Amino acid sequence: EAQVTQNPRYLITVTGKKLTVTCSQNMNHEYMSWYRQDPGLGLRQIYYSMNVEVTDKGDVPEGYKVSRKEKRNFPLILESPSPNQTSLYFCASSIRDFPLLEQFFGPGTRLTVL
Amino acid sequence: DAKTTQPNSMESNEEEPVHLPCNHSTISGTDYIHWYRQLPSQGPEYVIHGLTSNVNNRMASLAIAEDRKSSTLILHRATLRDAAVYYCIRDDKIIFGKGTRLHILP
Numbered sequence: 001e002a003q004v005t006q007n008p009r010y011l012i013t014v015t016g017k018k019l020t021v022t023c024s025q026n027m028n029h030e031y032m033s034w035y036r037q038d039p040g041l042g043l044r045q046i047y048y049s050m051n052v053e054v055t056d057k058g059d060v061p062e063g064y065k066v067s068r069k070e071k072r073n074f075p076l077i078l079e080s081p082s083p084n085q086t087s088l089y090f091c092a093s094s095i096r097d098f099p100l101l102e103q104f105f106g107p108g109t110r111l112t113v114l
Numbered sequence: 115d116a117k118t119t120q121p122n123s124m125e126s127n128e129e130e131p132v133h134l135p136c137n138h139s140t141i142s143g144t145d146y147i148h149w150y151r152q153l154p155s156q157g158p159e160y161v162i163h164g165l166t167s168n169v170n171n172r173m174a175s176l177a178i179a180e181d182r183k184s185s186t187l188i189l190h191r192a193t194l195r196d197a198a199v200y201y202c203i204r205d206d207k208i209i210f211g212k213g214t215r216l217h218i219l220p
Contacts, residue, residue, distance in 0.1 A: 033208070035210070040212070041212075042201075042210045042211045042212045042213065043158065043201075043210035044209075044210070045208050045209075048208075058208070059209070090157050090158070092157075092158075100146070100148070100205040100208065101163075102160040102163070103150070103158075103160060104160070105157030105158050105159065106157055107156070107157055108156075108157050
């Protein structure tokens with residue numbers, strides 16, 4: 001089954017404790033992206049990757065890192081999480097980035113930073 | 115400005131057609147319009163996309179104005195499962211915004 005998986009689905013952590021949210025897709029997609037969703041603000045793009053070793057900032061990249069060492073994986077790294085990073089995070093992938101075709105979204109990761 | 119403009123919410127009766135509008139007055143001639151929807155407690159899912167002419171698929175139809183400054187997502191026969199937030203985005207700048215919350219009345 002074609003899908004985007006994220007782990008963990010739920011995470012409660014404390015300020016400053018490094019964490020990684022994994023994202024994996026099995027569709028051989030070139031384009032992958034991370035979004036955060038907050039009440040009243042909609043979905044905002046954090047980082048995206050057009051292919052292996054190619055990443056770029058989205059609209060809200062501060063406090064986040066990403067890497068794309070393999071085509072299927074695109075982890076989101078929070079080196080020193082803060083409470084304002086409490087949010088619902090979605091990973092997405094698409095077969096190509098221009099024009100951006102259908103994006104497949106993961107189920108989401110709900111992160112709480114205390 | 116790469117944003118699109120949508121009404122915050124809309125309401126429709128079950129089994130009736132729904133027309134969801136979107137304004138994108140600054141869109142260029144090569145930017146596609148995409149529609150996604152987000153059901154409660156789920157990630158967004160793709161609905162449809164188009165460039166100039168009207169498009170149809172199994173989920174919906176997309177009517178794009180001749181000047182491309184606006185478009186309309188058409189759900190031909192709404193069901194309760196269509197209750198969701200609908201996002202209109204342009205692919206030169208991926209901004210989901212707040213979308214339109216569609217309520218379906220039984």
